[in-house]
Amino acid sequence: DVKVTQSSRYLVKRTGEKVFLECVQDMDHENMFWYRQDPGLGLRLIYFSYDVKMKEKGDIPEGYSVSREKKERFSLILESASTNQTSMYLCASSGWDREREKLFFGSGTQLSVL
Amino acid sequence: QKEVEQDPGPLSVPEGAIVSLNCTYSNSAFQYFMWYRQYSRKGPELLMYTYSSGNKEDGRFTAQVDKSSKYISLFIRDSQPSDSATYLCAMRFGNEKLTFGTGTRLTIIP
DSSP states (O other), X not given: OOOEEESOSEEEEOTTOOEEEXXXXXXXXXXXXXXXXXXXXXXXXXXXXXXXXXXXXXXXXXXXXEEEEETTEEEEEESSOOGGGOEEEEEEEEEEETTEEEEEEOOOEEEEEO | OOXXXXXXXXXXXXXXXXXXXXXXXXXXXXXXXXXXXXXXXXXXXXXXEEOSSEEEEETTEEEEEETTTTEEEEEEXXXXXXXXXXXXXXXXXXXXXXXXXXXXXXXXXX
């Protein structure tokens, strides 16, 4: 069974803290993604990576960075957390199934920045 | 104007009813259309995938695409309480990234 695992379900951090969100996939997928999900705004792409050590900015990269040192692991970093980064963060990886690219999501990390 | 518009609901219907969920879009280049289902406190999971106009059926679910009207729908027949979830439409063209709708929260009342 395919699996995308996010290290934390809930996190509470203080403004200005450095925050690491970890994601691991066991499907040997090359592409991995970080989204944030907010009510009324839907899913917005922060960063994605199509290979080890490669990264591309998504729609809202400001205030975030990422790291992909190994194929199975994709980390999202908030250099200095702010209250407007309180959100649900979803990691995903994608693979091809019968000529269709399919996204597999983790269960999400609900981050609260106080 | 957003590229993809989806009514956020919430939508509540009695068990057994037919549910209709809809999205409109503005980018005529979109080729691939998906519906994701997201249960509370879980990540989205792919429910339906279509790449042409017309209908695609899978069990109680039917996905419909009308490219001329830039309109897609998901129909759920004989709705069950287990169908209660948020449904997100998503679409893309070529190898571009997915564009998601905001999601519709659906509750099926027993």
